[in-house]
Amino acid sequence: MNEQFEKTLRAAVNGDNAAIEAILEQFAPLLNANSITNGKFDEDLHQHLILHIIKKIKKFKI
Numbered sequence: 684m685n686e687q688f689e690k691t692l693r694a695a696v697n698g699d700n701a702a703i704e705a706i707l708e709q710f711a712p713l714l715n716a717n718s719i720t721n722g723k724f725d726e727d728l729h730q731h732l733i734l735h736i737i738k739k740i741k742k743f744k745i
Contacts, residue, residue, distance in 0.1 A: 695740045703737060710736075 688709075694702035707714070714736075718729035 689745070692740075692743065693745055696743050696745065698741070703740060706740065707733060707736065 691702045691705050718725050
């Protein structure tokens with residue numbers, strides 16, 4: 684694992700909002716690509732994915 688990403692992930696797991704935001708920004712292209720349904724960007728799905736990721740980050744074990 685990339686040392687900088689691991690540091691950011693550890694901070695995110697510990698509740699650092701800036702670290703969570705950094706991870707979401709890093710994975711934004713993947714989130715955006717997976718937020719398309721029937722050829723259109725689905726904002727509700729996008730928000731659901733973000734919330735799901737945030738919840739799972741807090742439970743991540745390093």
